Amino acid sequence: xxxxxxxxxxxxxxxxxxxxxxxxxxxxxxxxxxxxxxxxxxxxxxxxxxxxxxxxxxxxxxxxxxxxxxxxxxxxxxxxxxxxxxxxxxxxxxxxxxxxxxxxxxxxxxxxxxxxxxxxxxxxxxxxxxxxxxxxxxxxxxxxxxxxxxxxxxxxxxxxxxxxxxxxxxxxxxxxxxxxxxxxxxxxxxxxxxxxxxxxxxxxxxxxxxxxxxxxxxxxxxxxxxxxxxxxxxxxxxxxxxxxxxxxxxxxxxxxxxxxxxxxxxxxxxxxxxxxxxxxxxxxxxxxxxxxxxxxxxxxxxxxxxxxxxxxxxxxxxxxxxxxxxxxxxxxxxxxxxxxxxxxxxxxxxxxxxxxxxxxxxxxxxxxxxxxxxxxxxxxxxxxxxxxxxxxxxxxxxxxxxxxxxx
Numbered sequence: 001x002x003x004x005x006x007x008x009x010x011x012x013x014x015x016x017x018x019x020x021x022x023x024x025x026x027x028x029x030x031x032x033x034x035x036x037x038x039x040x041x042x043x044x045x046x047x048x049x050x051x052x053x054x055x056x057x058x059x060x061x062x063x064x065x066x067x068x069x070x071x072x073x074x075x076x077x078x079x080x081x082x083x084x085x086x087x088x089x090x091x092x093x094x095x096x097x098x099x100x101x102x103x104x105x106x107x108x109x110x111x112x113x114x115x116x117x118x119x120x121x122x123x124x125x126x127x128x129x130x131x132x133x134x135x136x137x138x139x140x141x142x143x144x145x146x147x148x149x150x151x152x153x154x155x156x157x158x159x160x161x162x163x164x165x166x167x168x169x170x171x172x173x174x175x176x177x178x179x180x181x182x183x184x185x186x187x188x189x190x191x192x193x194x195x196x197x198x199x200x201x202x203x204x205x206x207x208x209x210x211x212x213x214x215x216x217x218x219x220x221x222x223x224x225x226x227x228x229x230x231x232x233x234x235x236x237x238x239x240x241x242x243x244x245x246x247x248x249x250x251x252x253x254x255x256x257x258x259x260x261x262x263x264x265x266x267x268x269x270x271x272x273x274x275x276x277x278x279x280x281x282x283x284x285x286x287x288x289x290x291x292x293x294x295x296x297x298x299x300x301x302x303x304x305x306x307x308x309x310x311x312x313x314x315x316x317x318x319x320x321x322x323x324x325x326x327x328x329x330x331x332x333x334x335x336x337x338x339x340x341x342x343x344x345x346x347x348x349x350x351x352x353x354x355x356x357x358x359x360x361x362x363x364x365x366x367x368x369x370x371x372x373x374x375x376x377x378x379x380x381x382x383x384x385x386x387x388x389x390x391x392x393x394x395x396x397x398x399x400x401x402x403x404x405x406x407x
Contacts, residue, residue, distance in 0.1 A: 002027040007111035015039040016194040093122035113143040134396040136166040141303030144177040170303035171325035196381025205290035212358035214293035221254030236347035245270025252276040292316040300341040312368035317361040335367040
């Protein structure tokens with residue numbers, strides 16, 4: 001089976017999804033939609049980059065193809081040209097159309113819409129009726145819930161979904177949204193963006209002892225137009241200053257605006273503020289969640305946050321904004337707390353409760369451990385993922401045979 005993935009090549013979520021089928025002996029290909037260095041965790045895949053940088057792609061069965069400049073002189077200039085040309089959607093679409101024609105994959109799987117899906121849509125339009133393989137679309141957090149509310153995206157979302165044959169949702173919330181935007185193919189199920197989790201491997205990062213004994217608070221430091229609102233969380237800390245002595249606030253993925261606000265928060269007596277580097281590795285994230293009492297994520301739009309799931313695996317108590325999708329995992333007041341993403345007082349009340357109610361955070365850790373065992377374990381998810389590809393490939397072969405008979 002030959003599968004062509006159209007996705008963000010730098011993303012750990014892309015790498016982790018592909019890892020689920022990396023050992024099946026299938027012919028896997030990745031078309032990255034950005035110029036950059038592919039994530040280090042790929043295995044047994046051919047990566048069709050626009051520009052092949054000096055990246056070690058020969059380990060673990062990874063092969064990288066693309067324009068390559070072997071000489072030391074001129075490398076910077078080639079990189080500049082690539083950065084200017086490659087991100088243009090028409091250019092990417094033309095490259096993808098050529099790649100589809102040459103590879104003739106059995107399946108195309110698009111991970112994420114606004115970067116990858118729009119490129120796939122234009123590639124299909126450029127192929128002008130040439131055979132296009134069965135297309136699976138995996139919806140990521142903001143693809144429909146946020147961008148579906150923006151008029152400049154609605155037409156392209158409808159066009160893309162009407163051309164997709166199969167749909168994988170990140171959360172139950174997005175199933176009716178896909179139908180609303182014209183998807184009339186087959187739904188293959190609900191899977192988080194990264195698929196199954198290696199729970200045993202992740203739990204090696206979990207600090208021994210009860211969660212209530214931990215002294216770290218983890219905060220996702222995003223402040224973006226996509227709805228992330230860490231500033232509201234930092235305002236909430238001002239209201240909790242009487243409880244923060246002896247704790248450490250560790251902020252990961254902090255944007256520049258958040259760094260400025262952290263200077264004020266760092267003046268709270270007894271609170272140590274540490275910024276984890278902006279692009280932390282997956283291992284660094286696991287280490288953080290394995291030592292945190294509380295993990296806070298505040299955003300008005302998201303799917304199933306991976307940071308929330310990692311917190312649940314590793315015993316950290318989740319405080320999350322209610323984006324409907326988070327309520328599919330958190331029962332408010334039982335295994336976490338759901339807050340308003342725009343109301344600092346709501347967030348402050350949740351932080352105060354999580355800092356003072358040891359029984360709540362310890363009970364939540366037990367509940368979340370059982371929950372992720374049931375819904376995230378790689379040993380349960382991987383067979384389902386493998387089966388869905390086999391199903392799509394078999395249906396594609398039957399459809400191709402039927403067309404051949406009719407002609």
